[in-house]
Amino acid sequence: MTKSILCAVDISQTSSEEEVLKTAAKLAELDGASLDIVTVVPNFGMNLVGTYFDENFQKQAVKEAKERLHEMVTSVLGAKWDEKVRHIVAAGSIYEEILQLADQTNADLIVIGAHKPDLKDYLLGPNSARVVRHSTCSVYVVREN
Template sequence: MTKSVLCAVDISNGNIDAPVLKIAAKLADLDAAQLDVVTVLPDFGESWVSGFFRPDFHDKAQHEAHDKLVELCVDAVGSERNAKIRHVVATGTAYQEILKTAESAGSDLIVIGAHKPDFKDYLLGPNAARVVRHSNVSVYVVR
């Protein structure tokens, strides 16, 4: 029995992950499980790149990402279902943050979309493939 489902979405792709979110909601509803939705922002951290951004850039980016995440959830599953979703905005490497979020939330299942990969992804591996390889829980990949 699934108690917690984590759905990973990329808000930078507009509504392309709406079908992924709909499937995650259906899977969570099957067992009355908690649905968490995560999106990951890149981390500029202490690198030289961070010097090009205003000090409050990350906070504003997180707030904007949260708003877009909520908007995506409302569009995909409706405002009533969205009210029961935990929205998570993480910062770092996408697949690592998805796995960390799943662990900290106690997720039994991760739902992630597998979009048509670029040539470079065949060499490096897309985030979905990395999540599948490194996850300690089941991963449902939506194509």
């Protein structure tokens, strides 16, 4: 039985992430599981990159991402779901942050979307493939049509 689900979405791809959110909500509802929804923004404070940005840029990016995450959840699942899920905005490498959060929240299941692979993805591996490969819990991959 699943007790805790971590759903990873890309807030810049709202239309393609709708099915990911809906699937995670259905799975949470089936088992009465808690649902955490995460999006990951780049870490603008990194040494090389950080010199090009204002010191408050990272905080502003996280704040805006959290607002967009709330908007996304409300528009796709409704206000009722927006109130009962936990919204998480992480900063850093996408797959590393998802895996770390899954461990920290004791997630039983990660729900993540996957786009149709490009040739470069076969060589480098997309984030969803890395999450599947390295996760210590089950991963449900929602494929794009």
